[in-house]
Structure formats: structure tokens, C-alpha cells
Amino acid sequence: MTETTASGRQATGPLRAPSSFVVSLLGVAASLVLTFIGLTAITFTIGRVMPADPVLAIVGDRAPQDVYDQVYLQLGLDKPIYVQYLRYLGQLSEGDLGVSIMTAQPVMDDILRFFPATLELATVATLLGILVGIPMGVFAAVNQGRWPDHVVRVIGLIGYSVPVFWLGMVGLLIFYAKLGWVAGPGRLDVYYDGIVEPVTGILLIDAAMTGEWDIFRNAASHLVLPASILGTFTLAYIARMTRSFMLDQLNQEYILTARVKGASEFAVIWRHAFRNVLVQLITIIGLTYASLLEGSVLTETVFAWPGIGQYITNSLFNNDMNAVLGGTIVVGVCFVGINMLSDLLYRLADPRVR
Amino acid sequence: MPGVGTLRAWLLAEAPGSSSQARLQRVYLGWLSFSRNPIAMIGLFIVAGLVLVAALAPWITGSEGLQPELSNRLHPPDGTHWFGTDELGRDIYDRIVWGSRITLYIVSLVSIIVVPIGLIIGIVSGYIGGVVDSILMRLTDIFLAFPRLILAMAFVAALGPGLENAVLAIALTTWSPYARIARAEALTIRNSEFILAAQVQGVSTAGILLRHVAPLCTSSVIVRLTLDMAGIILTAAGLGFLGLGAQPPTPEWGAMISLGRQYLIDQWWVPTVPGVAILVVSLGFNLLGDGLRDVLDPKSGK
Numbered sequence: 001m002t003e004t005t006a007s008g009r010q011a012t013g014p015l016r017a018p019s020s021f022v023v024s025l026l027g028v029a030a031s032l033v034l035t036f037i038g039l040t041a042i043t044f045t046i047g048r049v050m051p052a053d054p055v056l057a058i059v060g061d062r063a064p065q066d067v068y069d070q071v072y073l074q075l076g077l078d079k080p081i082y083v084q085y086l087r088y089l090g091q092l093s094e095g096d097l098g099v100s101i102m103t104a105q106p107v108m109d110d111i112l113r114f115f116p117a118t119l120e121l122a123t124v125a126t127l128l129g130i131l132v133g134i135p136m137g138v139f140a141a142v143n144q145g146r147w148p149d150h151v152v153r154v155i156g157l158i159g160y161s162v163p164v165f166w167l168g169m170v171g172l173l174i175f176y177a178k179l180g181w182v183a184g185p186g187r188l189d190v191y192y193d194g195i196v197e198p199v200t201g202i203l204l205i206d207a208a209m210t211g212e213w214d215i216f217r218n219a220a221s222h223l224v225l226p227a228s229i230l231g232t233f234t235l236a237y238i239a240r241m242t243r244s245f246m247l248d249q250l251n252q253e254y255i256l257t258a259r260v261k262g263a264s265e266f267a268v269i270w271r272h273a274f275r276n277v278l279v280q281l282i283t284i285i286g287l288t289y290a291s292l293l294e295g296s297v298l299t300e301t302v303f304a305w306p307g308i309g310q311y312i313t314n315s316l317f318n319n320d321m322n323a324v325l326g327g328t329i330v331v332g333v334c335f336v337g338i339n340m341l342s343d344l345l346y347r348l349a350d351p352r353v354r
Numbered sequence: 355m356p357g358v359g360t361l362r363a364w365l366l367a368e369a370p371g372s373s374s375q376a377r378l379q380r381v382y383l384g385w386l387s388f389s390r391n392p393i394a395m396i397g398l399f400i401v402a403g404l405v406l407v408a409a410l411a412p413w414i415t416g417s418e419g420l421q422p423e424l425s426n427r428l429h430p431p432d433g434t435h436w437f438g439t440d441e442l443g444r445d446i447y448d449r450i451v452w453g454s455r456i457t458l459y460i461v462s463l464v465s466i467i468v469v470p471i472g473l474i475i476g477i478v479s480g481y482i483g484g485v486v487d488s489i490l491m492r493l494t495d496i497f498l499a500f501p502r503l504i505l506a507m508a509f510v511a512a513l514g515p516g517l518e519n520a521v522l523a524i525a526l527t528t529w530s531p532y533a534r535i536a537r538a539e540a541l542t543i544r545n546s547e548f549i550l551a552a553q554v555q556g557v558s559t560a561g562i563l564l565r566h567v568a569p570l571c572t573s574s575v576i577v578r579l580t581l582d583m584a585g586i587i588l589t590a591a592g593l594g595f596l597g598l599g600a601q602p603p604t605p606e607w608g609a610m611i612s613l614g615r616q617y618l619i620d621q622w623w624v625p626t627v628p629g630v631a632i633l634v635v636s637l638g639f640n641l642l643g644d645g646l647r648d649v650l651d652p653k654s655g656k
Contacts, residue, residue: 031495034492034495039500046509154393157640160636160640161584162633163588163629163632163633169615169629170629172618173619291501293501294501294503297596298592312507313596325508328508335501
């Protein structure tokens with residue numbers, strides 16, 4: 001749809017666009033590389049430069065001198081700092097994040113094991129945010145300045161203001177402890193644990209693939225509360241942005257034209273205005289999805305959800321720096337990657353940005 | 355002495371007689387449109403209430419809420435203990451009131467660090483342009499692209515848990531939008547005639563930046579800062595909840611929730627009250643910021 005309007009709007013578009021699009025692609029790639037260098041420079045600084053003695057941080061202060069010396073050389077601390085950094089980058093490019101002290105496994109393996117749980121949580125939370133937030137935002141925009149608009153605005157501001165970890169606790173108290181509507185912390189009841197072989201690591205999918213519908217229901221019952229809690233912010237954000245995007249469109253002249261031509265109010269809102277908002281919305285959704293991947297840290301702690309946020313937090317308390325920094329890098333890369341991707345999508349879909 | 359009526363007339367006069375009158379008039383008109391907005395007024399009321407409570411803490415509480423009183427553990431809310439007592443028998447009302455000082459301390463400290471850094475980087479970048487601009491903006495983009503809470507956690511992990519380190523970590527992940535704002539303002543005004551006039555008069559670059567460019571960024575920065583306050587409070591509370599921010603027995607609200615967590619089911623008030631306090635205060639800042647944006651920044655008001 002957008003393609004036809006694109007070529008219709010500017011006749012010279014198809015001829016001129018590709019080259020400038022390649023240029024902007026290169027720009028995106030360049031800033032991706034730069035951001036990655038910045039991210040690793042910071043984790044490198046935190047891990048190797050900031051601790052007064054990185055060797056002591058690894059071997060402990062009771063290690064004999066020869067062990068100390070050995071680790072000192074292993075870390076390459078006798079070399080200049082930029083050589084150390086390049087070495088660090090080399091290790092990262094091979095997916096080597098070091099070994100976790102806590103689990104005695106390579107950090108990369110740990111993260112791959114914990115990541116699907118976070119992915120599942122964040123995805124369902126985003127879906128909930130989209131399903132509720134978009135209609136709310138459209139409803140508010142259509143009723144601009146009247147009470148539905150104010151209600152949505154206040155709900156949105158509350159969504160921005162509430163501490164998620166606290167909301168999660170209150171949610172557990174009400175819906176799990178008092179009402180018994182949902183299952184408690186964790187991903188599954190102990191009874192169901194370990195029955196389904198993890199294939200994707202996303203329980204809902206794994207259970208559905210093997211036809212274990214009891215497990216599917218149980219997993220969903222565990223998932224619904226943390227996902228709703230985590231989705232609160234997304235919902236508020238999406239509703240607010242939908243409202244402002246829709247207002248921009250509804251004030252345009254083509255909407256007036258559609259109305260004059262006798263299009264129904266439903267068609268004006270959903271077929272004319274909303275379609276033009278879609279591209280912007282996708283960008284926004286991409287951004288919130290990325291922020292949920294990191295924002296799930298607190299929710300995971302409250303719901304004992306075995307995801308990457310909990311992994312980072314637990315490692316932090318065990319002084320497991322490799323695991324903390326490895327987790328930071330992986331989340332950071334996902335975060336930056338998704339942001340860039342939604343930016344790219346925006347450029348692809350919107351001819352004016354091209 | 356002019357009466358209230360004449361003061362109002364003076365403030366609303368069509369042709370101001372002096373620059374100070376013009377400035378006061380602008381403030382007054384802003385206030386008029388701000389005070390017509392009920393949502394913004396509620397926000398102002400909450401924030402003013404927070405400041406007042408923090409200032410009056412010694413006079414409106416019975417203790418600093420630090421002394422354990424084990425005979426009085428987990429006492430439900432009643433006439434003497436309005437919000438009940440916690441697991442060590444400390445009065446939760448006292449702790450909430452003293453905790454408001456910590457909240458204010460955190461947001462002020464973060465603002466004091468973040469605003470000057472962001473302003474300087476942004477203004478220099480926008481005004482000077484060229485290579486300097488490219489380098490500084492790349493740096494800003496890098497910080498903008500980072501996941502905030504995780505990075506703050508990593509910083510705290512390296513520096514050690516504590517209130518000041520949490521503030522530092524939050525500041526490091528918060529300054530970049532201010533640089534963006536300041537740069538945008540500097541770009542729009544660097545070619546204006548009054549800047550040219552200042553240059554012709556021989557005002558130094560630093561002088562122009564400080565006296566002419568920086569003041570024009572103030573309103574957007576204030577709006578952004580007010581809207582950011584809630585995020586700062588929530589991040590600080592989150593770090594406190596994880597045990598990485600303020601350490602016990604400091605009555606920081608997030609840490610209070612964390613300690614009260616195990617009493618949630620039977621003594622609900624222990625973790626609930628500080629949560630409500632965080633919600634109310636960050637809501638206050640959000641409402642205030644929303645209203646301020648409508649007044650100070652009409653471009654993005656829609």
C-alpha cells in the first residue's frame with residue numbers, strides 16, 4: 001500500500017531514492033559499529049579498568065603469588081591498554097564472554113539458556129500493550145478534549161509513574177494469593193517441570209508443539225500476570241503515542257475530504273487516518289520492545305522468572321563480573337540492534353524519510 | 355502601594371514599559387495558562403507537598419525512623435502509627451517522611467550533574483558545528499542507545515552499592531537527551547541577528563554561549579527535566595529494590611519495599627505504603643511536566 005502511494009506522490013522517487021537509501025543504510029551501519037565500540041569500551045572500562053586490581057577480583061586476596069602472576073599474564077595486563085581492549089574485542093567477536101564464576105559455565109551458554117524466558121515475557125507484554133494501547137490511543141484521539149481523552153491521559157501517566165516491581169508484588173498479592181486466578185512466581189508449577197524438552201526455550205511454543213496442552217495452560221497462567229505488569233509501561237507509551245500520531249492525521253485536509261465524500265466515521269478513522277499512522281507506530285513498538293528486554297530485570301526479580309535480568313542480578317550479588325558484563329553486552333546489543341532495525345524499517349516504509 | 359487590581363493591569367498591559375515588565379508579564383501569562391490546567395495544578399500541588407514534607411520532616415515526625423523497637427514489630431496502621439510499623443518496629447510514617455528527603459536528594463543531585471554536562475556538550479556542538487559537532491553527537495548517540503537500568507547496574511556493580519554510586523550511574527545514563535535538546539536550540543539560534551550583533555560587538559564565544567545561547571535552552575530543559583524526574587525516581591527506587599542503591603537502614607522507598615517484600619501477604623502495609631509514596635511522587639512530577647510542556651513548549655504541546 002505504502003509503495004503505491006510512494007510512487008504516486010513523487011514521480012522522481014524511484015530514480016532518486018535508491019542511492020540516498022544506500023547512503024542512509026551506510027549511515028545506520030556506521031552508527032551501529034560506533035555504538036558497539038562505545039558499548040564495549042564501557043563494559044571494558046567497568047570490568048578491567050575500574051576495579052582497583054582486576055586480578056584480585058578474579059583470584060581473591062588469598063591466592064599465592066604464582067597464581068596471581070599467572071592470571072596477570074593471562075589477562076594481558078602487562079600490555080598497553082589499547083592492546084588489552086583489542087584483545088577483548090577479539091574475544092567478543094568469537095562469542096567468548098568468559099566463564100561464569102557462579103555456574104562454572106561459559107557465560108554465552110548461560111545467556112542462551114536464560115534468554116528465551118525473557119524473550120517470551122517481553123513478547124507477550126508487548127502484544128498486550130499493542131492490543132490494549134492502540135485502541136485506547138485511537139479512542140482518546142477521536143474524543144480529543146472530552147472525558148475519554150482525559151481518562152486515557154491519566155491512565156497513561158499512572159502507567160509511567162508506577163514502580164513495576166511494586167505493582168508486581170501487589171498483583172501477586174491480589175490475583176495469586178487472595179483470588180487465586182493466576183499461578184504464582186516461576187514459569188511452571190513444580191509438578192510440570194522438566195516434562196517438555198526445551199526446543200525453542202519458549203514454553204508456550206514448546207508445549208504447543210508437543211501437544212502438552214496442560215503444560216501450555218499452566219505456563220500461560222504463570223505468564224499472564226508478569227506480562228501484564230511488564231506491559232503497563234508499554235501500554236501507556238503506545239496509547240500516548242497513538243493518540244498524538246492520530247491527532248496529527250485527523251487534523252489533515254484529506255480527512256476532511258474523506259468526510260465530505262461521505263465516508264463513514266469508522267472508515268475515516270481506521271482506513272484513512274490509522275493506515276498513515278502505522279509506520280510511526282511500528283517504530284515506536286520496536287523501541288518499547290527493546291526497552292522491555294532490559295526493563296524486565298525488576299519484573300523477573302519479583303516473579304522469580306528465570307530470565308536474563310535475574311541472571312544478571314544474581315551474578316551481581318555473587319561478584320560474578322564476567323556474567324554481569326556478558327549479560328550487559330548481550331542486552332545492549334539486542335537493544336541497539338532492535339532500535340536500529342525499527343529505524344531502518346521506518347526509512348524503508350516511509351518515502352519521505354528516504 | 356498599588357492595589358492588586360493595578361498590579362494585574364500592569365502585568366497584562368499591552369505595551370510593557372521596560373524589559374523587566376515584559377519578562378514578568380511573560381511569567382504571569384504562563385502562570386495564567388498553567389493554572390487553568392487542573393492536571394498540571396495537581397502535579398504542582400504534589401511536588402510542592404513533597405518539598406514541604408521534606409523540609410518539615412523534623413517537626414512532623416516523632417523520630418527519624420531509624421531506631422528499632424522490637425516489641426512493636428509489624429503493628430498494623432492505627433491512630434499512633436498511621437502507616438503501621440515495619441519488621442523492626444520502626445514507624446513507617448516517620449520513615450516515609452524522612453525518605454522524601456532522600457528522593458529529593460537523588461533527583462537534585464542527578465539534575466545538578468546532568469543539566470550542565472548536557473547543556474555544555476549540546477551548545478558547543480550546535481554552535482561550533484563541523485567536526486566537533488560530529489564527534490560530540492556520536493558520543494551522545496552512543497549514550498542514548500544504551501539500556502539504562504542494566505548499564506546503571508553494571509556501574510554500581512563496579513563502584514559498589516550505595517546511594518551516591520546509584521546517583522552517578524543514573525546521571526551517566528541520563529545526560530544525553532539534554533545535549534540533544536541544547537544542540538537543537540543552539541542550531542536554530544546561532545544564525546539569528548542578535549547573535550551576530552553580539553559577535554560584532556566583540557563578545558567572546560564563551561560569552562555568547564553562556565549569556566545568549568544557554569538561557570534560551572532553559573525552558574525546554576526544564577520541561578524535559580521535570581518529565582525525567584519520574585524516571586529518575588523509578589530507576590533509583592529500582593536500584594534500591596535490587597539492593598544496589600541506598601543501603602539499610604536508610605529509609606529509601608525502594609529499599610523499604612525490598613525489605614518489606616516477605617511481609618506482603620500478612621502485613622500488606624509494610625511494602626505497600628512506600629510503593630504508594632513512589633507512585634504519588636513520580637505521578638506528581640509527570641503531571642507537572644506535562645502541564646509545563648503545554649505552557650513552555652507549545653510546539654510539542656499537541
